[in-house]
Amino acid sequence: MRQIVFLATAAAAALAAGGAMAAEGETLAQVKARGVLNCGVNTGLVGFAAPDANGNWSGFDIAICKAVAAAVLGDASKVKYVPTTGQTRFTALSSGEVDVLARNSTWTFQRDTDLKLDFAGVNYYDGQGFMVRKDLGVSSAKELDGATICIQTGTSTELNLADWFRANNMTYQPVNIDSNAEGEQQYMAGACDAYTTDASGLAATRAAFADPDNHIILPEIISKEPLGPAVRHGDNNWGDIVRWVLYALISGEEYGVTSANIEELSKSSTNPDVQRMLGATDDYGAMLGLDKEWAKRAIAASGNYGEIFAANIGEQTPIGLARGLNALWTQGGLMYAMPFR
Amino acid sequence: MSELHAETVAFVRDTMLPPALPPARQRGVTLWLRENLFSGPLNTVLTLLGLAAVWFIVSHLWPWFANSVWNASSMAECRAAVAAKAGEDATGACFGVIRERWNQFIYGFYPSALYWRPTIVFGLMLFAVAPVLFSESRGLRWAVLGFAAVASFAAAVAVGIPPRAALITGGVFVLWAALIEYAPRRALVLSLLFPFLAVWLLWGGSVWPVVSALAGFVLGGVVWRLAARLGLGLLAVALGIAATVAWWLWLGPDAAADLHAMLPVALDRVESRSFGGFLLALTIGVSGIVMSLPLGIILALARQSDMPVVKSLAVMFIEFIRGVPLITLLFVASILLNYFLPPGTNFDIILRVIIMVTLFASAYMAEVIRGGLAALPRGQYEAADSLGLDYWKAQRLIILPQALKISIPGIVGTFIGMFKDTTLVTFVGLFDPLKQMADTIRATFEWKGAYWEPYVFTGTIFFIICFAMSRYAMYLEQRLKRDHR
Numbered sequence: 056m057r058q059i060v061f062l063a064t065a066a067a068a069a070l071a072a073g074g075a076m077a078a079e080g081e082t083l084a085q086v087k088a089r090g091v092l093n094c095g096v097n098t099g100l101v102g103f104a105a106p107d108a109n110g111n112w113s114g115f116d117i118a119i120c121k122a123v124a125a126a127v128l129g130d131a132s133k134v135k136y137v138p139t140t141g142q143t144r145f146t147a148l149s150s151g152e153v154d155v156l157a158r159n160s161t162w163t164f165q166r167d168t169d170l171k172l173d174f175a176g177v178n179y180y181d182g183q184g185f186m187v188r189k190d191l192g193v194s195s196a197k198e199l200d201g202a203t204i205c206i207q208t209g210t211s212t213e214l215n216l217a218d219w220f221r222a223n224n225m226t227y228q229p230v231n232i233d234s235n236a237e238g239e240q241q242y243m244a245g246a247c248d249a250y251t252t253d254a255s256g257l258a259a260t261r262a263a264f265a266d267p268d269n270h271i272i273l274p275e276i277i278s279k280e281p282l283g284p285a286v287r288h289g290d291n292n293w294g295d296i297v298r299w300v301l302y303a304l305i306s307g308e309e310y311g312v313t314s315a316n317i318e319e320l321s322k323s324s325t326n327p328d329v330q331r332m333l334g335a336t337d338d339y340g341a342m343l344g345l346d347k348e349w350a351k352r353a354i355a356a357s358g359n360y361g362e363i364f365a366a367n368i369g370e371q372t373p374i375g376l377a378r379g380l381n382a383l384w385t386q387g388g389l390m391y392a393m394p395f396r
Numbered sequence: 397m398s399e400l401h402a403e404t405v406a407f408v409r410d411t412m413l414p415p416a417l418p419p420a421r422q423r424g425v426t427l428w429l430r431e432n433l434f435s436g437p438l439n440t441v442l443t444l445l446g447l448a449a450v451w452f453i454v455s456h457l458w459p460w461f462a463n464s465v466w467n468a469s470s471m472a473e474c475r476a477a478v479a480a481k482a483g484e485d486a487t488g489a490c491f492g493v494i495r496e497r498w499n500q501f502i503y504g505f506y507p508s509a510l511y512w513r514p515t516i517v518f519g520l521m522l523f524a525v526a527p528v529l530f531s532e533s534r535g536l537r538w539a540v541l542g543f544a545a546v547a548s549f550a551a552a553v554a555v556g557i558p559p560r561a562a563l564i565t566g567g568v569f570v571l572w573a574a575l576i577e578y579a580p581r582r583a584l585v586l587s588l589l590f591p592f593l594a595v596w597l598l599w600g601g602s603v604w605p606v607v608s609a610l611a612g613f614v615l616g617g618v619v620w621r622l623a624a625r626l627g628l629g630l631l632a633v634a635l636g637i638a639a640t641v642a643w644w645l646w647l648g649p650d651a652a653a654d655l656h657a658m659l660p661v662a663l664d665r666v667e668s669r670s671f672g673g674f675l676l677a678l679t680i681g682v683s684g685i686v687m688s689l690p691l692g693i694i695l696a697l698a699r700q701s702d703m704p705v706v707k708s709l710a711v712m713f714i715e716f717i718r719g720v721p722l723i724t725l726l727f728v729a730s731i732l733l734n735y736f737l738p739p740g741t742n743f744d745i746i747l748r749v750i751i752m753v754t755l756f757a758s759a760y761m762a763e764v765i766r767g768g769l770a771a772l773p774r775g776q777y778e779a780a781d782s783l784g785l786d787y788w789k790a791q792r793l794i795i796l797p798q799a800l801k802i803s804i805p806g807i808v809g810t811f812i813g814m815f816k817d818t819t820l821v822t823f824v825g826l827f828d829p830l831k832q833m834a835d836t837i838r839a840t841f842e843w844k845g846a847y848w849e850p851y852v853f854t855g856t857i858f859f860i861i862c863f864a865m866s867r868y869a870m871y872l873e874q875r876l877k878r879d880h881r
Contacts, residue, residue: 138669
């Protein structure tokens with residue numbers, strides 16, 4: 056582990072010393088010339104990115120890649136998915152191996168500034184939670200004083216856990232694990248009282264148990280984990296494209312534009328925002344260096360934000376996540392797209 | 397009363413008693429048990445403890461295997477099937493994950509329409525090594541060739557090889573086998589060509605860059621021969637290497653492009669990122685094994701050398717590589733190298749990993765072979781000198797054959813270790829069969845929680861391959877045992 060930390064630091068230092076800065080408009084030209092979008096994704100995270108038996112990727116983050124490819128190249132299938140690990144993801148982006156990183160990465164100060172990334176927005180507001188067995192008789196994380204806790208090493212969750220227990224004057228015994236699968240196994244085997252990771256991950260883990268009813272996810276969320284797609288510093292045009300593709304997906308939900316009615320609405324909608332977004336009036340695409348129907352294709356690729364959420368991680372799926380913070384701002388959530396004007 | 401013997405003794409036996417078996421306690425199973433397992437109080441206790449341990453493990457694992465379910469398309473379905481079969485609280489393995497995803501454990505994300513290509517490459521690989529590994533035993537050689545041809549052809553048909561490719565493959569198998577049988581020395585040339593063929597079949601694309609790379613080697617060889625004839629010695633080697641590199645850097649790519657324009661022979665291109673599972677492990681492992689042995693020999697000789705510069709370079713290289721963990725080298729290959737190379741350089745990730753793994757293994761190999769060299773009696777070196785052999789001839793004819801023979805267990809140990817170390821590529825985002833591929837498959841909700849099954853499956857395949865290597869080493873040691881006959 057120490058080597059990994061050292062190398063990550065060395066890589067970060069090399070980055071800070073002047074990693075390849077993208078020039079304005081360069082990325083768009085490259086992607087168009089290549090005809091394929093290189094999208095950095097997770098090597099596998101339930102609901103967010105996973106390949107099926109034929110190697111076709113799907114998931115909540117994958118939908119972002121598809122939407123960007125649809126907007127830029129006109130074809131949602133023209134994506135090369137580059138699976139990246141927690142250690143390789145940011146170097147893959149800054150070395151130009153991928154054009155956009157849609158890999159459930161938390162938007163933090165250091166990543167935005169020191170690592171020279173630009174987060175285009177937030178597509179999922181996550182937070183760290185705890186899962187315990189019901190027969191432990193615990194109903195709040197505040198009662199976990201002295202507990203053994205399974206925690207993935209080398210992640211921000213490890214630091215959050217230490218901070219939170221210190222702030223609450225409590226102690227804990229960490230059981231270090233290397234991956235989510237190992238964590239589940241340790242937790243199931245009783246090696247730890249509680250398992251902690253992002254709440255979305257906990258929900259998926261619990262849903263996959265043979266006996267989900269015997270486990271509860273505690274109400275406390277101890278950290279802010281705003282996850283979003285990231286691009287390199289320096290090419291603001293490309294950052295704008297990814298940002299507004301994301302906003303188009305969110306606005307699509309807000310204005311009721313779905314993959315089913317988008318053709319019809321692009322002709323008949325009387326909402327000026329929708330008209331501008333879908334290219335019925337004005338040519339907003341040209342301001343991004345794209346054509347008129349970029350947003351229409353982005354939404355048509357896998358539906359608007361709400362549809363993507365429902366299809367991959369929503370309450371109808373086995374993972375069964377509630378919208379919560381990820382509901383639209385009009386419904387008490389934080390999803391708020393800037394106006395198309 | 398007569399004094400005759402017959403009349404003084406009541407009975408004289410004139411036939412021998414048939415030999416009786418030893419008493420029951422002194423023979424058969426009882427004897428073996430008593431001598432080997434229960435020969436004293438300590439041994440008896442240890443035996444009983446051992447039996448208890450075995451029973452403990454088997455009794456816990458057996459139900460899991462016995463209740464295993466193959467026909468299920470998700471963990472939930474699988475758990476239901478186990479419950480239906482063996483009751484509510486029973487545990488059972490869910491091998492449905494292997495049945496549904498075996499292709500990804502074997503081929504990773506290689507396009508499924510092209511699975512036949514790696515399959516055929518595997519068969520051809522056995523063809524390439526058989527004349528080298530089994531040069532002395534015709535029976536074994538044919539067994540291996542027969543297995544390679546039949547198994548890989550059947551597997552290729554099963555994964556959907558197109559008819560034309562099948563026809564060509566069948567022809568190649570038959571012709572190659574005939575060549576090995578009737579012109580074994582020529583067959584060795586084919587073995588040398590195999591790596592190029594394998595690269596073309598695995599990655600696809602135009603055939604001409606591969607041919608051009610091969611041409612670079614040929615050119616280097618020709619230059620070296622010519623220069624050596626002029627009596628340039630070591631300089632000839634340097635000239636040969638320079639010619640090869642110059643060809644690769646300047647003339648080769650253009651020549652390949654021109655030839656491709658004239659005569660386009662190409663297969664569908666497959667990206668390195670698509671490699672995964674055992675295809676990746678074998679690609680890295682086999683290339684590493686094949687390249688680390690010669691490199692290790694050269695390093696070992698360099699370290700034994702009298703030339704101070706060569707010696708100190710070898711010592712520095714070996715000690716540096718051995719002092720650094722393999723994971724560090726892999727990280728350097730995958731991450732740090734990106735910053736040193738000019739932007740836009742496309743340096744294949746698998747190639748980088750193969751280079752690092754080869755360097756790593758060759759340092760260990762050099763030390764293993766140095767052990768063999770050191771074990772040779774001084775007299776062998778002196779005998780070679782007194783025959784008037786020069787350095788390379790002495791090494792080739794007298795020293796190395798003996799030193800390598802002594803080092804076989806160590807060499808094979810290094811090979812096996814290296815093959816298993818290929819799973820470490822998981823840390824640079826490649827899909828090794830043991831961890832990354834399994835984790836990725838577990839990321840689909842259906843198979844979340846299938847933890848042990850992939851380990852059992854990949855572990856079994858690793859065991860088969862490593863065990864085969866180890867048995868081959870034993871066979872080789874037997875075959876080369878010349879001293880104590």
